[in-house]
Amino acid sequence: MSANHALHTELPAEPEKATLEGRNKILAFWFFLGGESVLFGSLFATFIALRDKANGGPTGVELFSLPLVAAATMLLLTSSLTSVMSILAMHKKNVSQMVFWLVITALLGLGFLGLEMYEFYEYVHEGHTLRSSAFGSAFYTLVGFHGAHVAFGLLWLFALLAMTGKKGLTVVTAPKYFVFSLYWHFVDLVWVFIFTVVYLMGKVGV
Amino acid sequence: MTDTHSGANRKEEKHVPSQHSSRNHLITFGLSIILTAIAFAAVAMEQVDVKSVVPFIFLLALIQAGFQLFVWMHLDQKGHQFQRIFMAAGAFVALLTIVTFVFWIWW
Amino acid sequence: MGHSHAPKKKGLLMDYLTTVDHKKIGILYFVAGGIFFLLGGLEALLLRIQLIVPNNTFLNGATFNEIMTMHGTTMIFLAAMPLLFGLMNAVLPLQIGARDVAFPFLNSLGFWMFFFGGVLVNCSWFLGGSPDAGWTAYPPLSVSFSGFSLDFYALGLQIAGIGTLIGGINFLATIVNMRAPGMTFMRMPLFTWTSFVTSALILFAFPAVTVGLVLLSFDRLFSANFFNVANGGNEIIWQHLFWIFGHPEVYILILPAFGVISDVISTFSKKRLFGYSSMVFATVLIGFLGFMVWAHHMFTVGMGPVANALFGISTMLIAIPTGIKIFNWLFTMWGGQIRFTTANLWAVGFIPTFVIGGMTGVMLAAPAADYQYHDTYFVVAHFHYVIVGGMVFGIFSGLYYWWPKMFGRMLNETLGKWNFWFFFIGFHLTFFPQHFLGLMGMQRRIFTFFPNQGLDFGNLISTIGAFGMTIGTIIFLINIAVTNSKPKNAPADPWDGRTLEWAVPSPPPEYNFKQTPQVRGYDALWVEKMAGNKGMIPAEPLGHIHMPSGSILPFIMSVGLFIASFGLMYEKVPVAIIGALITLFCMLLRSLIDDPGYHIDPTEEKGVEA
DSSP: OOOOHHHHHHSOSSGGGSSHHHHHHHHHHHHHHHHHHHHHHHHHHHHHHHTTOOTTSOOHHHHOOHHHHHHHHHHHHHHHHHHHHHHHHHHTTOHHHHHHHHHHHHHHHHHHHHHHHHHHHHHHHTTOOTTTOHHHHHHHHHHHHHHHHHHHHHHHHHHHHHHHHHHOSOTTTHHHHHHHHHHHHHHHHHHHHHIIIIIIHHHHTO | OOOOOOOTTOOOOOOOGGGGOHHHHHHHHHHHHHHHHHHHHHHHHOOSOHHHHHHHHHHHHHHHHHIIIIIISOTTSTTOHHHHHHHHHHHHHHHHHHHHHHHSOOO | OOOOOOOOOOOHHHHHHHOOOHHHHHHHHHHHHHHHHHHHHHHHHHHHHHTSSTTOOSSOHHHHHHHHHHHHHIIIIIIIHHHHHHHHHHHHHHHTTOSSOSOHHHHHHHHHHHHHHHHHHHHGGGTTOOOOSTTTTOTTHHHHSSTTHHHHHHHHHHHHHHHHHHHHHHHHHHHHHOOOTTOOGGGSOHHHHHHHHHHHHHHHHHHHHHHHHHHHHHHHHHOOOTTOGGGTOOTHHHHHHHHHHHHHHHHHHHHHHHHHHHHHHHHHTTSOOTTHHHHHHHHHHHHHHTTSOGGGGOGGGSOOHHHHHHHHHHHHHTHHHHHHHHHHHHHHHTTSOOOOOHHHHHHHHHHHHHHHHHHHHHHHTSHHHHHHHTTBHHHHHHHHHHIIIIIIHHHHHHHHHHHHHHHSSOOOHHHHHHHHHHHHHHHHHHHHHHHHHHHTTOBTTOSOOOSSSSOHHHHHHHHHHHHHHHHHHHHHHHHHHHHHTSOSOOOSOTTOOOSGGGGSOSSOOTTSOSSOBOOOSSSHHHHHHHTTOSSOOBSSOOOOEEEOOOOSHHHHHHHHHHHHHHHHHTTOHHHHHHHHHHHHHHHHHHHHSOOOOEEEOGGGOTTOOO
């Protein structure tokens, strides 16, 4: 069914909250994010405890390249903005604009992942692996879990885009875009702490 | 609709969508970029000593986190009471864990 | 459209495999949790038989360690939590006047994840030996010295834990968003309040053990170094993460039981719960303080006097809100018209038993004293008093109380009393002597002990008590069988109840309430009874009710993770990938295929009260 005007003028102002199901999903997702905060908190705590245990191998100061991390940060931060733009478009009932912003978000996310995979590839060749030291284990688990969250988010986004083609924007599908957007913001939020605690503090030699 | 959903707590949202127009979001984005740039610069410059750089960039991170949560994720809006409580609780437990690992892990 | 149709009737097996109805999922939790409870109980009996006399050769050390580990792991993760989830599923939506939980599909997924996680852990018996590092699985024992078995532990509990987390989030959203009109937070029954705080504890505690299990799995499967001291790791990391989860976990276990006790005591004293506001406050405070005390499990590890003092004080503080609850229960009974039904016997038996457990908890909270108690049977006595004497008694109370609501039949009261007294006396015989065994120096987790150290008599009595508990449990099973053969004719309100679940038939129709009720006060049903009404005032007109369809996807998704775990354990990467893909594919199907559900017209249902 193609997006038609009659359907769109029926959509309320904030379609994601128009149904009980939608409100339940948004509330429950926030609860989930509360739990995820503890999950990442534990991973951060483990990293902080083990960050200087490089077991004779390369340390953060030697490994980390600030320009690379800065580029990755720009990509992810911009993708967070574009996901906001997609929700604004959704509230304006403009499906094609919403899809446009979501596609940009996906491309930026893919760029981020690409940079990260390149980064890990370089580190492995310099002798910094999951097995080489406790620092290595903690680094790859924390940053890797974040990367896995980005990857999962991209899979989710692709599924959403596929669904849009089939079902369009309704009070049933609107919460799904909104919840994805919450997830994507959270993933960027975690990254803010990762680049601060892992890379910046690591480069300073904490 | 003959659906019988119970809607005990459905208050009317007083939120006006234009409050969070694209302008606000772009400003927030710009500020985030600036904060990020400052943090990277502070570390790259290597002239500021470690003891003051670390709390500084951490503060910048907290401010950016605030932007994400309160502007882009609408945590400051009406009807987000439980969300705020539970995010605060999650942050509290996370902080507890981090403090523990800083002080009570030893070799 | 004036049609009302239910989907084609399924056979019993398919019905339960695909159900998303909270009432049926509650029964699934009871059956699975019940089976694991019997398994854990059998394991306990075997342990006690080995310890009946010194130098016994019934079990060798290695087997004892496996049975001891599985007893703890099974009882806490696979019996206690599911039985509590069973009660919460069966009762919570009814108590708040809702038709179901917020996410029926996720409710089913949570159950099947728990179920397959539990099956995975127990597969270990047949595949080379069960986990044997204690339910706490401390490294380096759990990483380097335990063979295959700990992979079953780590992966099985990880899957079951995700199921529990899903359940917790579901209950939180349900309680916040789906209460009937007029049911403010301060009009909710105590069982609902405790379920709410429990669910919040689940949300914040389980991620810590999730990370802990990930670190353990990475060390074991991928040679990571989190706990490998030689390469810079640290074993204390596990202890902190495990107990940051583990202590809230025991409050997760006890709070729903507290809720049961509050509801049961006030119903069978025919009296409003004394001090409702303080009960709510105490519940929330216990939940909060529960996160501040975990290192009391680590007093002897070497954190230092400052840490020990802080955690000792915070631990003792929890006694205060708990004491508020105990006094409020006593004051509820004071001046009430008390009926000692079996449900109430369990609730009243709970009170002194839990108080004893709490008292020994305060003793253990003093770090200096704990240096003597730690790793002795004194600790074993303490936690069995609070977990069995607290939580299990609460579960039995809840079962006898809500059995008619769930199954339409009343459990036999005579058999119930035999069940209670055998179990109660058996329990005290088992665990009271263990306080003294511990004080006399008997260590925990030992598979045998030497004669003539003063330990013989205490262990003998303890084992005799275990047989008493076994007989009590068997009587309960007989009660279930006897009850099941009787006609399904329990009244909607057999106890002259006070809360909303007694306003619907026993068992309730699929949609719970024909019309969502209007709540006018705490003890919502009692308010109507005192006003002279026969039932609840409806908050909405009669109309078609939309129900979600069942789905086989949760079952298949859990099987996918089950398969993936074997792939990880046996290092067969394709198997791991296939398992994960099965799960992911089901998630995709769920997103893309809409569930239209079906409608029920309640006026066409036969046998439903008008």
